[in-house]
Amino acid sequence: MGKSVQLFCSVAYQSQVSIFWTLNGKPLEDYDSLSEETVPEGRVSSVLIKSVTRLPTMTGVYTFNCTTLTDYDLATVHLDVNMPLxxxxxxxxxxxxxxxxxxxxxxxxxxxxxxxxxxxxxxxxxxEAYLETPCMYDEQCLNTTEHSECTGHGWCACLKGYGRTEEHKCVPKVGARSRCNSEEECADYDATCILNHCTCFSHKKELNDRCVNLAEHLEANKLPYGRGVRRSPVKLLVVLVALLRFA
Structure with a gap:
């Protein structure tokens, strides 16, 4: 047997048919081609992996599962591919x-x-893969960012209970920039779930772990009247001199 593997999975025709592949218990995503077509006998799915040894395995055995959903009935068949490593x-x-x-x-x-x-x-x-960039394996994310993982959507995100800092690190965090899996998890912070992190809309700013309107943010950070920062006369003079020299 060579290192190239091509598998076929067929199911007799039903009114509704779905076919899913897994490898060693996880969704099969790392392949060279995946096709599905209708034939007189039903539906056929084909997957091609030109070099199966590029895929990880803890045992040396690659267990491929084909799961079919036909009219709400599930059926699974599997094939073990033993590869000398x-x-x-x-x-x-x-x-x-x-x-x-x-x-x-x-x-x-x-x-x-x-x-x-x-x-x-x-x-x-x-x-390597960084937060909110494409990945296939957890190790790609962990190599750059602790407490992260490769999500089922195919990008790196912080683990549940952690959030993304401005330096793109994962730290224990709730609120804006924390891990999410749905919009509902971000609703209390007036944020939206983007790339599995609660993210402020463009017209909002993060303040105390929540997303607030820019006007509210400026109001909260405004200095009391009469306590503004005074400009240094020396620095002002330097600026004026520079302007005169370039005039």
């Missing part, structure tokens, strides 16, 4: 390149752009 390599080998790794001292390692090693029995690498 080794991190040994030669300089001219493509074994590492298939996993976005490089061959160094006769072993596959993660470095350069693909510096993140995934949690797996063998070495397979990915690029």
């Amino acid at each position: 080794s991190d040994a390599c030669q300089d001219t080998s493509t074994e590492c390149a298939d996993r976005m790794a490089v061959c160094k001292n006769s072993a596959c390692v993660c470095e350069g752009y693909y510096k993140v090693r995934l949690l797996s029995k063998h070495v397979t690498c990915r690029s």
Whole structure:
């Protein structure tokens, strides 16, 4: 068996048909092509993975599940793909390149752009990912930001109970910039859920973990009358001199 895997899943025609793929218990997202078509016998879904060893596995076995939903009835079939895995390599080998790794001292390692090693029995690498940027695996997010994860939507976000700081770190937080999974979770803060973080609308500003109108924000931060910051005469003179020199 080569490293390329193509799987087919078919279901007899019903009035309503949906087909879903999972790999090792998680939604299958890392593939080269996925197609679905109607045939006389029913519905067929096909998935192609050109190099299955680029995918992580904790056991060396890749368990593919095909779940079909037909007229509200669920059915699942699975296939185990056993793949011999080794991190040994030669300089001219493509074994590492298939996993976005490089061959160094006769072993596959993660470095350069693909510096993140995934949690797996063998070495397979990915690029880093930052908060609110695309990802496929938790390790991509954790490599740049503690207390983060790759959401089911495919981008990095802080864990539940944490929020995003202006420095793009995840800290224990509620209110604006905290983790959310729905609009309802942000309603109490007058925010909206964008990329799994409660986010203020453009015409609002964060104040005390809530989103307020800019006018309210300015009013709350306004200095008492007569206590404004006085300009330094020296600095004012320097500015005037500079203006005169360029006139």
